Amino acid sequence: MNDFIAARSQMALSLGFHIVFSCIGMVMPFFMAVAHFYWLRTNDVVYRNITKAWSKGVAIFFATGAVSGTVLSFELGLLWPEFMKHAGPIFGMPFSLEGTAFFIEAIALGFFLYGWGRFNRWFHWFTGVVVGVSGLVSGILVVAANAWMNSPAGFDYVNGQYLNIDPIKAMFNDAWFSQALHMCIAAFAATGFAVAGIHALMILKKKNIRFHTQSFRIAAVFACIAALLQPLSGDISAKDVSKRQPAKLAAMEAHFHTEAAAPLILGGVPDEEAKEVKYAIKLPGMLSFMVHSNFETPVNGLDKIPEADHPPVAITHYAFQVMVGIGMLLLLISVCYFIAIWKKRSWMQQAWFLRAFVLATPMGFIAVEAGWTVTEVGRQPWIINGIMRTADAVTPMPGIAYSFYIFTAVYISLSLIVTFLLYRQIRMVGKLYDVSPSA
Template sequence: MLDPLLLIAGAADFVSPMARVALGDDPAGLLPARQQMALSLGWHIILACFGVAFPAMIFVMHLIGIRRNDSDALLLARKWAKVSAVLFAIGAVSGTVLSFEMGLLWPGLMGTYGDVLGLPFAFEGLAFFVEAIFLGIYLYGWDRMPPKQHLLMVLPMAVTGVLGTFCVIAVNAWMNAPVGFDLVDGEVRNVQPWAVLLNPDALWQFLHMWVAAYMVAGFTIASVYAVGMLRGRRDRAHRLGFSLAFGFASVSAVLQPLIGHLLGSRLSETQPAKLAAFELATETESPSPLRLGGLLIDGEVRWSIDIPYLGSLIARNSLTEPVEGLSSFPVQDRPPVNITHLAFQSMVGIGTLLMVAAVVFWVARWRRHDLLVHRWFLRFAAGSGVLAVVAMEAGWIATEVGRQPWIVYGFMRTPEAAGENSGLWWLLGATAVVYTLMTAGAVVVLRSMARRWRSGEIDLPSPYGPEAQRPHGTGAPEPEEVQR
């Protein structure tokens, strides 16, 4: 399940929001609402990646086990399904929290555009319930269903994960490029729900997030097996688990730059101010350079490395077309430049590093050189999951902070969507406590599962109830058991 990624970077401007709240210019609920959404969505999106990508990985591992009669692969599929269930349960809790937060934190948005956003959110909810149903069937079906029929139970999980992702990403894409309604005297009229769901940016933004989900899930799972191999557990199951997860992540890492480029090339038309912040372009230059690093301080770019022509080539697919500079936009319509620029470059830099590492690994394997015997590579692989998460979070920070000061681009500014409830700070504190407890609980449960699996236990023994096998084959309890 993937919920609305609306304001994942709540601290969109480190100074001015706090200053404006202090002066009374913005609603009292604006700053706590920003921080609440940053916490909730930044935390939930990690779990959402596993909901999107894990079912496909489980399907492939299970298929390998059936076709090759591979007990290691079947055992891994069974373990992965249980891990997926734990993550799904926690994600359901955080997703429910987000459902309430949308109306509570942003009454102006939902009050005005609720009818516009209703259809995609409804479809996402249906997709979530179907995914939950088939996850339960798949978990229960081990040793109870015919192998091929049992395997097919994974497919609805994978499909509904993709559909749910598309629906919510379509909402976010609509917020960046609103379509499908008329605004008459401040009221929304003539809503076209399907135009909202299938808006022009939805496909590319969905592909970008979908591939990112496979990178996060793939590299994170591979990192777990890399840590195990660093600790001496170099059995076939560890190598198989690493290879399959790293394979999914590798394909995604190679595809992501192309998808990101195609998505970013639309910004010059849809959100030129965001593109200017990405490129740290203060003035319109032809051709525009590519600026690596750097900060905008007192209106001047400092500490950047400028590469001529590459800015125009990457952003505009031309050697001469300029990137429109920030000076072309009113000050009040410019996004927070430094955080947008640094987040964007962090995403690109980490993504490039992971892509190179993936290519090196598979080229070395093709040349019959096993990098898994080298501790330096295993150390990098052990950290690749964290790197993938950081890259994904940085990408969403760049996307959402770069849209500021708009929550619905060109139609509604973020302060207009917030309410006057200053008590939201208490909600933020409570949410932080709940998420901390859920994180700790997830870590405890997953570590406990891993310890049992290493000791040879696959299923947790039941502390009560009938035993799996009874004497004499009757299934009835013995007299001694009745007395106990």
Template sequence: MTDLIAARSQMAMSLGFHIIFAAIGIALPLMMAIAEWRWLRTGKTIYLILAKRWAKGSAILFAVGAMSGTVLSFELGLLWPAFMGWAGEIIGLLFSLEGFAFFAEAIFLGIYLYGWQRVPPKAHWAAGILVAASGAASAVFVVMVNAWMNTPAGFRLVDGRPTEIDHLAVMLNPSALGEVVHMLLAAYAATGLLVCGIHAFLLLRDSRNQFHRAAFRIALAVGGVAAILQPLSGDLLAKTVAHYQPVKLAAFEAQFKTEPAAPLRIGGIPDTVRREVRGALEIPGGLSVLLYLDRHAVVTGLDAVPREDWPPVGIVHLAFQVMVAAGFA
């Protein structure tokens, strides 16, 4: 194993662990705030109990997410020192803003946890809203960094070094909107439907339990709305990738050949030697329609770049297919 593969593998493992807690940390505080709002509106104690339960869960997951996020921050410097040395002055502001959002979330979470009967009810609820908002803001700033790495903007190269940095342009790079919306919706959909499933299972055991019924309704509202909107954000993001990173899109879809009326492939195993996909269900012209709303539009294939510049098509295609299938499931 080369040093590059080892570094990528370690980063992937750390990110895969962290994203679970990050996603729940984005969505659970929102459901917590909704539960408290329902208590303020209806006066039903069941919503107060639910808000307190979800607050405890948010606190525990926040702590775990903070630790795993700290590991990632060290890995950025230890595993990718050359990149961070070059790009640090470009993306450093975004990481700083993420830090501010993180500490804001910690402060308001503390107020929320220990402010029951110590601050006015509406002020307490506002603290919960700020926990949810700062958690989402933290995700926004981090995803903006990832978006910038996909579509760099906001600087000029002089002798190989970035100069004239426009931090607003860095933040609003072409991929930022699509990636941010897609990530937030993914967090709300995954967490909402996970919590919904847990309480649905418990309702099967006790269909009259008002606690599980209230939790089910709130979680379904959050997860259901996000799940409906998620394919739309995915479509927007795919069009952005096709425009700015056509080779990446070709790897997603295992599109080896540049051609009009490119088919949409569902499943299949890419064969990079024969440049074909075995066992895929193909919808003629489907990819061209999805990307350009034109069945005869030309889709750039992997043959547009030298073979040594191809991404690892097999794992990329498989991962993309699994992601889409999980989203629709």
């Protein structure tokens, strides 16, 4: 493994690890706040117990996310010094504001965790809401920084110089809204299905039924609403990508040749040498319709883009197919859930229905990882789209491969530790959070 591949692999590993914790950190506090609100309004002890149980999970993920996020910040400077030399003054504002949001989130979480019985009941609830809002803002700001890499703005690039820098324009670049919207909805869907799936499993095992049933319902509502909205945000994102990053769109769809009535490709195995897709299902005109709202308008293929600027087609295409396929599966489960609420209440207690949510437990996060693969791999060979190539930004320091191996071991260890802590927390729920009045 050469140093360039090692640097990219280490960054991918760090981001892939951190994104799970950042999604949960953005979303779980809202679940917690809803349960806490029900406790304050009804005095039903089960909601208090749900709030306390979830708050422990929030604390675990917050601590791990803080560590992995700090590592990512250092890696930007250590692995990509040429990138930070030029990009830092331009897109540094969202990172500095994200630090402020993180600071507020940490203080609010401390108030919430240690505020039971010490604060006014509604002020205590409000601190939990602040944890969620600040976490969500933090995530949006980081996505805005990433969006700038896909849609550079806020400067003039003249003769290799970055002039007339405008950090506000850089932060609110053309891609920030579509990416932030898609990421936030994805975070709610992934976290919601993961939490709902765990509680569905506990219901199937007949453990602390009422506790897990109420927990399941709160998480499932968030998850299913998000899953229904996700295709809409995906459509907005795809149309945006088609305008700013036609090479990425072409790689996503394995669209090698420019043509009118361009087909939408489902599945298939891209052959980059032969410039074709084998074993695919093609829906004539659908790609043209999705991009241009017209079945006949041509869609630019990779033949319109210089060979040196082509992203890795196979990886981008497979990741996109995984993301969309899982999105459709979660959409189907969500439709079934709302049918169950409105028409088929008996489904809520049936094993097949709960098993569907158990099956979906990891699916949302697999889709999130696939989506970020599309975002990052689909932008290659650029680290700043159309301005700076990734190969020109990497550190000249040797031995990056060893750093990658060390970080891989560290992240595997952290994953095992977090898994153990969560497993122990779930097992203890039945003992610590019973629903008797004396609890």
